Amino acid sequence: SYVLTQPPSVSVAPGQTARITCGGDNIGSQSVHWYQQKPGQAPVLVVFDDSARPSGIPERFSGSTSGNTASLTISRVEAGDEADFYCQVWDSPSDKWVFGGGTKLTVL
Amino acid sequence: QVQLVESGGGVVQPGRSLRLSCAASGFTLSSYGMHWVRQAPGKGLEWVALISYDGSETYYADSLKGRFTISRDISKNTLFLQMNSLRAEDTAVYYCAKDHYGDHSAALDYWGQGTLVTVAS
Numbered sequence: 246s247y248v249l250t251q252p253p254s255v256s257v258a259p260g261q262t263a264r265i266t267c268g269g270d271n272i273g274s275q276s277v278h279w280y281q282q283k284p285g286q287a288p289v290l291v292v293f294d295d296s297a298r299p300s301g302i303p304e305r306f307s308g309s310t311s312g313n314t315a316s317l318t319i320s321r322v323e324a325g326d327e328a329d330f331y332c333q334v335w336d337s338p339s340d341k342w343v344f345g346g347g348t349k350l351t352v353l
Numbered sequence: 354q355v356q357l358v359e360s361g362g363g364v365v366q367p368g369r370s371l372r373l374s375c376a377a378s379g380f381t382l383s384s385y386g387m388h389w390v391r392q393a394p395g396k397g398l399e400w401v402a403l404i405s406y407d408g409s410e411t412y413y414a415d416s417l418k419g420r421f422t423i424s425r426d427i428s429k430n431t432l433f434l435q436m437n438s439l440r441a442e443d444t445a446v447y448y449c450a451k452d453h454y455g456d457h458s459a460a461l462d463y464w465g466q467g468t469l470v471t472v473a474s
Contacts, residue, residue: 258451266443276458277462278462279458280398282398287448287464287465287466287467288390288398288448288461288464290453290460290461290462291383293453293460293462294460299462306435310434315396329397331397331398333385333398333400333460333461334458335457335458337458340412340457341400341412341414341415342388342400342403343410344390344398345397345399345400345402346397347398348367
């Protein structure tokens with residue numbers, strides 16, 4: 246089965262840039278989606294189709310993919326960005342959706 | 354305005370069944386694929402099931418081993434998840450979610466608030 250690998254945690258100071266990676270076999274050939282989940286809340290879509298932003302999501306959130314790695318970049322990080330982030334793809338060979346294990350973003 | 358409201362969670366004994374509902378408003382289920390995603394306490398997100406926009410296809414996580422069934426009632430604009438032979442490891446918050454544009458690979462752009470299922474004796 247297809248596996249997505251994320252670092253368990255990323256820490257960044259306010260105002261700096263955070264980069265969260267998502268590794269998967271040839272992930273660059275798939276549509277990658279990213280979700281932000283704050284404690285006690287439902288996930289929120291922040292990036293879809295690798296790099297598109299839903300309406301209402303700040304431009305500080307951006308996504309990219311290359312080869313075996315997808316990335317979510319958060320510029321000018323704010324305290325309110327602290328959350329768990331998940332990447333997701335549709336694995337067409339197996340007809341299954343796959344989530345990464347999640348990355349906890351800590352704002353120092 | 355899109356809204357998804359789950360219901361039907363609760364405490365259930367191992368081996369018993371439970372049916373979750375997800376009432377949708379602001380859009381019609383017949384135009385979008387719908388998913389169930391669960392999250393065990395303190396754990397990450399786990400995809401559970403998908404029903405296609407036209408209801409002709411359903412897909413399930415391998416871990417369910419045929420115990421769960423996703424369905425919908427278009428007349429009530431409601432999504433369901435029938436869960437049978439429940440196990441302790443099925444304990445989780447269950448979310449329903451709508452896909453972005455009716456394709457299997459589309460992102461999940463709206464989520465419900467979740468309903469907690471606890472399997473315990």
